[in-house]
Amino acid sequence: MKIKLSSVYVDDQNKALRFYTEVLGFAKKADFSNGPFRWLTVASPEEPEGTELQLALNDNPAAKAYQQAISQQGQPAANFFTDDVKGDYERIKARGAEFTMPPTSTTGSTIAILNDTCGNRIQLTQLARYSR
Numbered sequence: 001m002k003i004k005l006s007s008v009y010v011d012d013q014n015k016a017l018r019f020y021t022e023v024l025g026f027a028k029k030a031d032f033s034n035g036p037f038r039w040l041t042v043a044s045p046e047e048p049e050g051t052e053l054q055l056a057l058n059d060n061p062a063a064k065a066y067q068q069a070i071s072q073q074g075q076p077a078a079n080f081f082t083d084d085v086k087g088d089y090e091r092i093k094a095r096g097a098e099f100t101m102p103p104t105s106t107t108g109s110t111i112a113i114l115n116d117t118c119g120n121r122i123q124l125t126q127l128a129r130y131s132r
Helices: 013-023 061-072 087-093
Strands: 003-008 027-034 037-043 051-056 079-082 098-106 109-115 121-127
Touching: 003 061, 013 027, 013 037, 013 051, 013 061, 051 098, 087 098, 087 121, 098 121
Parallel strands: 003 051, 079 121
Antiparallel strands: 027 037, 037 051, 098 109, 109 121
16 A cells, blocks of 8 residues: 555645745646536655645635644644755745744654645654754
């Protein structure tokens, strides 16, 4: 078995696509519509055939409630791993991202948390074995 898709709820798919591609640097993978439904995914340019992240519209009450509850609890909706969290922090911040936590050492890793402009907190994680 392989994990090929994960989802994050967003309040605006166009805004999310801009953020995840122009600010975070992911590449658009799929984008098609069927009536009011839009299937939109991005992937890492480092692994274009790897796991995709669906930018799913939070257009139903359960999705919206889940997204808001996770955010209010301070939990990230997604966690992206990097081998240079400080470099990514600087690059992403220079592109206009708002961080709620700069790179911070924790047990076994260094993490940073940012807002994705679409209702989510996103965590960047660098495991200690990759520290520079």
